[in-house]
Amino acid sequence: MSVRSKVIEAIQQIAKEQHVALPALSDDLSLHETGFDSLAFAILVARLEDEIGVDPFTISEDAAFPATVGDFVRAYENVPA
Amino acid sequence: MSPREIFALRDHLGAELKGRTISDAHDVVSLTDVLSHTVLGGRLCELAGRAVLLKLSDQLRSGLAMIELDGIARRMLLCPPDLNPAHLDSLIADAGIDAVVTDEPDRWVRTGVPLVVTAHLPLHATTPATSERATEWLMLTSGTSGVPKIAGHMLKALTGAIVAEGPTRGPAPVWATFYDIRRYGGLQIFLRAILSGGSMVLSDPHEALGDHVARLNARGVSHISGTPSHWRKLLMSGAAAQFAPAYVRLSGEIADQAVLDGLKAAFPNASVGHAYASTEAGVGFAVNDGLEGFPANYLGSRNGVEMKVVDGSLRIRSARTAHAYVGRNAAALTDADGFVDSGDIVELRGDRYYFVGRRGGIINIGGLKVHPEEIEAVINRHPDVRMSRAKSRRSPITGGIVVADVILTEGTDPARAKEIRDQILDQCRARLASHKVPAVIRFVEALDVTPAGKLARTDA
Numbered sequence: 001m002s003v004r005s006k007v008i009e010a011i012q013q014i015a016k017e018q019h020v021a022l023p024a025l026s027d028d029l030s031l032h033e034t035g036f037d038s039l040a041f042a043i044l045v046a047r048l049e050d051e052i053g054v055d056p057f058t059i060s061e062d063a064a065f066p067a068t069v070g071d072f073v074r075a076y077e078n079v080p081a
Numbered sequence: 082m083s084p085r086e087i088f089a090l091r092d093h094l095g096a097e098l099k100g101r102t103i104s105d106a107h108d109v110v111s112l113t114d115v116l117s118h119t120v121l122g123g124r125l126c127e128l129a130g131r132a133v134l135l136k137l138s139d140q141l142r143s144g145l146a147m148i149e150l151d152g153i154a155r156r157m158l159l160c161p162p163d164l165n166p167a168h169l170d171s172l173i174a175d176a177g178i179d180a181v182v183t184d185e186p187d188r189w190v191r192t193g194v195p196l197v198v199t200a201h202l203p204l205h206a207t208t209p210a211t212s213e214r215a216t217e218w219l220m221l222t223s224g225t226s227g228v229p230k231i232a233g234h235m236l237k238a239l240t241g242a243i244v245a246e247g248p249t250r251g252p253a254p255v256w257a258t259f260y261d262i263r264r265y266g267g268l269q270i271f272l273r274a275i276l277s278g279g280s281m282v283l284s285d286p287h288e289a290l291g292d293h294v295a296r297l298n299a300r301g302v303s304h305i306s307g308t309p310s311h312w313r314k315l316l317m318s319g320a321a322a323q324f325a326p327a328y329v330r331l332s333g334e335i336a337d338q339a340v341l342d343g344l345k346a347a348f349p350n351a352s353v354g355h356a357y358a359s360t361e362a363g364v365g366f367a368v369n370d371g372l373e374g375f376p377a378n379y380l381g382s383r384n385g386v387e388m389k390v391v392d393g394s395l396r397i398r399s400a401r402t403a404h405a406y407v408g409r410n411a412a413a414l415t416d417a418d419g420f421v422d423s424g425d426i427v428e429l430r431g432d433r434y435y436f437v438g439r440r441g442g443i444i445n446i447g448g449l450k451v452h453p454e455e456i457e458a459v460i461n462r463h464p465d466v467r468m469s470r471a472k473s474r475r476s477p478i479t480g481g482i483v484v485a486d487v488i489l490t491e492g493t494d495p496a497r498a499k500e501i502r503d504q505i506l507d508q509c510r511a512r513l514a515s516h517k518v519p520a521v522i523r524f525v526e527a528l529d530v531t532p533a534g535k536l537a538r539t540d541a
Contacts, residue, residue, distance in 0.1 A: 017506060018515075039447070042478040043520035050521060057477040065478075 003052060007073050010047050014040055027070030034069070054079045089152025089212035089236065090275060091116055098253065098278045104300060105141040106285040106292075108202055112275070118204035120145040121182065125153055125210055127196060131180040133157045134173060134194070138184055140262050140283045142200045144271055146182050151236060152212030154180075158219040158231065159263040162286065163532035168228045175408030176219055176231055219407055220265055222360050223533040232360045232403035232414070239268065241401035242364035243276050245384055249304075253279040254328070257297050259307035259315075260284070264533055265360040266333045270306050279304075286532070294320040306330035306356075308534035309340045313468040316340075317491055321347045330367075331355040334535050335436040335454050338373045339461035345371060361414060362421040363401030373458075374427075374435035389420070394440055395427050396420040426452065442538060444472065446516050447479035453538065456519065459512045460485055463505050465493050470528050470536055471519060485519040486528060498524055 001009075008025060011034070015022040020035040036044070049055040056075040057065060066072040094116055101112035119125060120142055133154045137143045143159070150157050158176045172178075173194065180196035181189055189197040218239060221229040256274040260267030262283065274281035282300045284293065294315070297305065305326045307315075312331060315321050329344050329351045336355035344353045357365040357375070365386055368375050380388050386399040398420045406414050415421050424441060427434040438452025445451070456471035468488040473481040489501065502522050509518040529537035 017503075017510070038478050039482075039516060039520075042447075042476040042482045045478055046474060046476060046482055046484065046520045050523075055477065058475075 003077050004073050006051055007048060007076055010044055010051065011036075011069075014044055014047070018043075025069055027068060027073070029069045030067060031069065031072060048076065052076060087152055087212040087215055089216065090148050090272075091152060091210065092212055093276050094148065101253070101278070101280050102300075103141065103144055103274070103281045103283070105139060105283040106288050106296060108141055110141065110145065110202070110204065112280065115145065115148060115204075116209040117206060119149060119207040120200045120202065120204055121149055121198050122201065123205060123207050124198045125149050125207075128180055128182070128198060129153050129213065130155050131196065132177045134160065134176070134178045134181040135263070136160045136169075136181055136183045136185075137200055138162070140267075142184060142202060144262055144281070144283070145204070146200050147271075148275070149210070150182070151216045151218075152214065153210060154216050155214065156217035156219055156233075159221070159268070161221060161223075161261055161263045161532070164221065164229075171228050172221075172231065175411075220263075220268070220360050220403075223264060223531075223535070231407040231411070233405045233407045234363075234403050238363060238401050238404065240272050240276060241385065241399070242358075242367075243269070243273050246367075249277055249279075252303075253277060254304040255280045255282065255300060255302045257282040257300075257302040257305045258284065259305075259311035260333070260534055261286075261532070265358065266306065266308070266534070269332075269358065269364065273304075290315065290318045291320045294318075294324050297326075298324055302326060304328040304330070306332060308333040308530075309336050310334060310468070310530045310536050311534045312340055312344055313488075314530065316343050316347055317467050317488065319491060324348075326351050329353045332358050333533070335438075335458065336373060337458040337461050339458070339466070341371060341373060343467075357395075357425075359423055359425075361403050362397040362423050363399060363403065365395075365397050365399075365423075372433070374430075374433045377429060377432050377434055379434070387420075390427055390429075390434070391422075393426045393428070395423045395425050395434075397423060444481065444483070446473060446481045446483055447476075449514075449516050451483060451517050453483075456483060456485065456509070456513060456517055459509050460487060460505055460519075460522075463501065463508060465489050465497070465501050466505070467491070468528055468536075470538070472538070474521070476520075482520040483517060484521040484523070486523050486525045488525060488528060 018040050056079045066075055099113055102109050103112050131154055135157050181194050182198050182200050184200055186197050186199045218234040219231050254277055256270050258267050258270040262268050262271040282302050309331050354367050354369040356367040366379055389396050402421050426437050428437050438454040443450045453471035457469045460469040467490045469485055471483055471485045474484045476482045531537050
């Protein structure tokens with residue numbers, strides 16, 4: 001499974017658990033519009049760290065948290081495995 | 082106090098009850114004629130009036146030495162097996178130790194302790210001693226890192242709950258415990274065995290659980306105690322099937338409904354009770370209705386124990402508490418009114434109090450305080466879960482999140498893991514605030530338990 005599909009699947013799973021009505025996920029959807037609160041993002045980042053083996057937001061001290069779904073996915077795609 | 086009023090451990094033992102024993106995995110010693118025998122090579126008189134460090138590598142010789150020393154030594158400090166050797170010098174200074182009872186006398190040459198007495202088996206015949214004084218029992222707290230605190234007890238306080246309960250009905254019990262008898266929970270059981278006229282079967286940290294249970298059976302153990310973690314391990318091992326005790330006791334950790342129900346199912350003919358006790362607060366109470374927590378009407382004064390809840394934590398005043406912390410910089414053990422603050426946080430729901438965790442064990446989740454035990458109790462309610470541990474994990478988003486390690490019951494189909502995970506999360510969402518719901522659940526084969534029998538909480 002590609003990194004992108006792992007990220008999207010985790011977002012959908014957490015939305016289901018948290019009863020968040022997720023809009024259609026596109027690269028330019030802002031993360032704010034996903035309906036996720038900070039706890040949901042914290043869960044997402046923790047699960048992806050277990051699944052993919054990296055947490056791109058902790059590795060780099062100055063990494064800015066992404067603004068859109070596309071930025072978020074790329075943050076995982078761009079980390080050397 | 083005149084010697085006639087002294088009632089030491091030896092005064093609870095007599096030759097009239099036959100067939101009493103204390104045993105470990107290697108030796109069986111008669112308690113019936115123990116008073117005319119010595120584990121100290123007949124050197125008890127040299128230890129009279131001294132502050133004695135009991136530093137032995139096994140529980141059997143420790144227990145026999147306690148029987149001899151109580152009423153003779155001024156004080157005795159019990160060293161549990163996991164005591165960090167780096168803390169010994171400090172403890173020796175704090176307790177004013179001037180003698181040591183050991184099985185490794187070579188280690189004590191040139192240590193400055195003036196008297197070294199070797200304990201050995203088999204016992205030698207000796208003239209029975211007469212109790213001379215009320216010996217102070219010094220016990221170490223099983224708390225976190227750093228030098229443990231020394232809590233001072235008198236035998237009357239240590240045995241207060243046992244005397245209050247009165248003798249057990251029916252034949253003299255054969256007691257066992259998963260604890261080490263040099264810790265408060267284990268010492269209570271050792272004292273129960275002696276006061277009840279029964280026998281005692283000691284645990285052995287090097288023995289496999291299945292062999293331990295076989296030994297408990299072979300020695301006819303009827304009454305047995307341990308922490309919820311000890312009991313969960315037994316239930317997981319499958320060894321419980323061959324064992325049928327009459328009384329099963331839990332203490333030392335929160336007994337949640339899942340472990341109480343699990344024990345009732347495994348031992349349908351046993352009474353299952355949980356007791357509240359700590360090294361400092363002594364024995365508070367026992368709960369025998371099969372339910373977690375305790376009735377709200379236990380607060381107030383009851384059976385010689387006064388309890389109240391202040392700032393969420395249980396406070397206890399009774400003649401069974403330790404009388405002081407001992408040491409050069411010892412803190413006060415009680416508040417000005419004589420209450421010991423247990424540090425155990427309770428919550429009133431309906432007409433019952435429930436333990437939610439330790440004040441010192443709080444984890445911080447995004448600025449909110451969370452007791453891991455409260456989360457574990459909800460996870461453990463799932464029928465396929467045997468044991469769990471909640472902890473915090475750092476998060477770049479919220480600072481911290483809750484994650485949980487879970488052990489499934491033996492024989493659970495691994496293919497059901499996802500389904501079980503979803504059910505546990507549903508259960509947590511229904512019963513817990515959202516920040517307490519684990520973000521990640523990991524299924525594990527084992528969880529660390531400390532030598533004191535408690536779930537290891539290294540990040541707490």
